[in-house]
Each structure stands twice: as C-alpha cells, then as structure tokens.
Amino acid sequence: MYLEHVNLVVSNIDDMLSFYRAAFPHWKIRDQGKGDWYGKPRTWLHFGDDYHYIALSDHGEGQNRELEGHSVGFAHFAYVTQNLDAVIKRLNDAGFEIAKPGGTNPYRRNIYFIDPAGFEVEFVEYLSDVPLERNSTYD
Template sequence: MMRLEHLNLVVQNLDASLAFYRAAFPHWQVRGGGEGEWHGVQRKWLHFGDEYNYLSFNDGGKGKMRPNEGYDLGLAHFAYVVSDLKSLMARMEQAGFEIAIKGREDTYSDSVYYLDPDGIEVEFVQYLTDIPSERNRYV
C-alpha cells in the first residue's frame, strides 16, 4: 500500500493558514509544532491533521506564489475528496473565504477551488457515484 501522508507548505502566517484549513477540516487538530532553524533562518512550524494525514506549515515564507492561471513551474493545486461539498462551502463562507473557481458541472462529481491565505489553490471534490469508471471519466 502507498498513500500520501502529508504536504509541507511554507506560509507567511501560521494563524492565517490555520483559520483557512480549520474551516475546511473542522475534525483536524494541531498535532504538534515547534521552532527550528532551516538553512540559517529561524522559523516556527506545526502539523495540522488527524491520525493519518496532515499538513505541515512552516512560517516566514517570502516572495509570491506562481500565477495559478499561468504555466510557471510549481504546484498548480492539490485536492481533497469530501463527502458533503455544500457543508464545506457553508463553513468556508462563514469563515470569510470565497470560492475562487467553480469546478465543471458533471453528473458524477462536483468541485470548488479556494485560494488559501498564501494563494495556494485547494480543490474540494465530492463524488456522486462509487463506480470508478464514472468517477474517473476524462471528457
């Protein structure tokens, strides 16, 4: 078996990032954190997730993200499967976050994209079928 355990994100502000991801994942918690030096720079870090998956945040990020609409190298977005997209959207709106992109309409899935406080694009998708051939259509 192989699965993705975590993503390590460099952010500008830990609290701002936590506000976004707490709205998206209310069942997750801060698993741990601390301070350390990374290539001569002091920074704080924390792990936010559940027992099996988490996001690692490291503060002190500098510079700008690649343009999401461009073709520059780098991460374009990452996605999470959710069981109730409407509830997620309501939580995000209540926390003050707006949808950046509405995914394409499809019989078998629905999705939305948000930008986190640092401009990282995060997709949330709800599949409306358990049949793999319907979930994995490329039309």
C-alpha cells in the first residue's frame, strides 16, 4: 500500500503549478476538468507522474491554517528526493525561499517550503539505506 495522491483545495491553481513544476519538473497535468462542489463551481486538475499526483481544486476561500499555531488541521507533507540541493535550487530559481531548515541528523537532510496556498512541504534526502538509521530522530 502507498499514498497515491493528496487533494488540496486552493484559490489559484496557476500559482500552485509554478511551485510544484519547479519541485517536480518531470510531472505533468494528468487530467483536468470543471465541475461543481456542493453548489460552487470549480476547476480541478491532477498534477503528477504515472503513480503519484497532487489533486488541485480552485474553489478555496479564506486563508490556510496558521502553521505556527495549534489549530487542528493539516501540518505538512513530505517528499523524498535523491538530490535535495537540486530541489532547493529549482525552487529558489522559481522565486520560492526556504521556510525553515530541517533538523540535524547524520542519516538525512531535510528542508521546508511553503507553497503558494500556504501548505508546508518538506523535502527529505536520506543518507542511509538502513531503516533504523533513516527513521532515527536527532536534533
């Protein structure tokens, strides 16, 4: 079993695509359309590869939860990369800055960005193939 997709409700799909295209240059729009969500029109699309994607819908209203606060809600999601420096460079080149550094761990490197809708996205590069090391917590 694996996670196939995350569905994010946003106010501007094009802004989101600028972030995720920089993070995942090999991904493409897999499918898209228009519809109605409980009486409100929406445009939606699936952006990803053949196995994983992000579903985006543009019928969002208001602001995302404060990440520094204690409100119930989505905290962050993470993607594994083989080259964290390349992801950082692509996102920086696209105008996105690192939101916060990751922890100190001899077996992995990670970094956090905030996407245009206010979702925190972690990118992690593992430096070990040993599960006990990869899953250890250090700070």
